[in-house]
Amino acid sequence: MQTQQIIDHIVKWLDNYLDKSKLKGFIIGISGGIDSAVTSSLCAKTGRPVLALNMPIYQAKDQVARSCDHIAWLKERYTNVQNIDMELSAVFDEIKLSFPDYIQDGMTMANTRSRLRMLTLYAFASSHKMLVTGTGNRVEDFGVGFYTKYGDGGVDISPIADLTKTEVYSLGKDLGIIEDILLAAPTDGLWEDNRSDESQIGATYKELEWAMEYLDSLSREPLNERQAKVISIYQNFHLANKHKMESIPVCKIPANF
Secondary structure (H helix, E strand, C coil): CCHHHHHHHHHHHHHHHHHHHCCCEEEEECCCCHHHHHHHHHHHHCCCCEEEEECCCCCCHHHHHHHHHHHHHHHHHCCCEEEEECCCHHHHHHHHHHCCHHHCCHHHHHHHHHHHHHHHHHHHHHHHCEEEECCCCHHHHHHHCCCCCCCCCCCCECCCCCCCHHHHHHHHHHHCCCHHHHHCCCCCCCCCCCCCHHHHHCCCHHHHHHHHHHHHCCCCCCCCHHHHHHHHHHHHHHHHCHHHHCCCCCCCCCCCC
């Protein structure tokens, strides 16, 4: 993997896309995780205006600390980066008060957090004339669909969506991302118990990457018990979340009607 060439390619792609969009820069939510750290760094390397939003909603302290540390790291290195802290816990509480109790299950409210952040990003993007920049990688976006529809999946551009998680970490090391982020267990940050992605999915990203490659290769090599389990996990998530990865179905009306 030619990491520096990939970095240069994405930075050039971002720069060209921004020119075509006629907008002024990039806006991105900073979570304290590797994907947003790498994506924001790539955006910053274009030299174009970057607005980094920290949007905690009853966030674990270590996640907030990593987010703040990364934003400080960005601003030390790139004069084109600005940031805004948006504490959204009170807004989330107001939404909960407006919702009937019977729809406030864990998954519904986790997705509501993600959609509240999306709404916030687009409010600032509209005001500042910027592109909302996605942070999803290939396994999340096209493999298991591990994101919220119209939440963190609601973006204008996806610079790292053709990279696996492993490749994102490689870019992060070359970009000099702070060690706490490189070592932190991946999490979507949507649950108050700070659960990891692996605990929710039941497999590591390396295992999911292997499953994606195995299925794409149409290999028929015999699998051990764990490999068979990972393939099952991957396929179940892929099928359940396929609606996120495809265009919205449109009912076509026959021309003779």
